[in-house]
Amino acid sequence: MTNVTFLPWVDPESSHIAASPEISGEAVGDAAEVPAGVQRLSRVMFTEVEDVVEDEEESVAALDLDALEQTLLRKLHTHDMSVHEVMTWLRSKDAAEGDAAELVAKFERLNYLNDERLARELVSRLSERKGKSKSVIARELRQRGISSSAVDEALEAIDDDDELSKATELALQRVRQFSKLDDATAERRLVGFLSRRGYSGQTVREACREALASRN
Numbered sequence: 001m002t003n004v005t006f007l008p009w010v011d012p013e014s015s016h017i018a019a020s021p022e023i024s025g026e027a028v029g030d031a032a033e034v035p036a037g038v039q040r041l042s043r044v045m046f047t048e049v050e051d052v053v054e055d056e057e058e059s060v061a062a063l064d065l066d067a068l069e070q071t072l073l074r075k076l077h078t079h080d081m082s083v084h085e086v087m088t089w090l091r092s093k094d095a096a097e098g099d100a101a102e103l104v105a106k107f108e109r110l111n112y113l114n115d116e117r118l119a120r121e122l123v124s125r126l127s128e129r130k131g132k133s134k135s136v137i138a139r140e141l142r143q144r145g146i147s148s149s150a151v152d153e154a155l156e157a158i159d160d161d162d163e164l165s166k167a168t169e170l171a172l173q174r175v176r177q178f179s180k181l182d183d184a185t186a187e188r189r190l191v192g193f194l195s196r197r198g199y200s201g202q203t204v205r206e207a208c209r210e211a212l213a214s215r216n
Contacts, residue, residue: 084145136198
């Protein structure tokens, strides 16, 4: 027989706490033996705890999404981003795929994101300010996830005459640095300089011819 030790302040005769079934050797009764009030209280307590946990998880998720939205707004104020780049950034922040798609759709509706507009701005900037050719610009835009249709449409703003004019301008600027070089060496340097910017062979030849003529 197993001895049961009670705490000093517990009266074993008057205590309503039943001995453990394992100690008493009695079988555990079914749920009907548990007072109805205890059953109801247990159900209410556990149900409320589950509801609170679910509400807290939803609140945290909402807060996280709001924080991502605010951070993204700040990024777009300082950096041009395509839809593809925004989706990639949201995934890197562990945003759920559905939440990321919903946020991107919202920003497109508000015109915060617009790949066609971005393509036009980049074509202008890369062509006029940096003197890059159509082929190089097209490659850079596609690398940023902008669709081919948007890229092609934006590049229509640059015609062949514009491209030759820009290549010639760059060649004239560069040839001034070759004052101590002979014509053959200067031409080789100019060809390499313009080719690296993606200009076609014909454009490079014509631009170099005009730039070298300016040395005389």
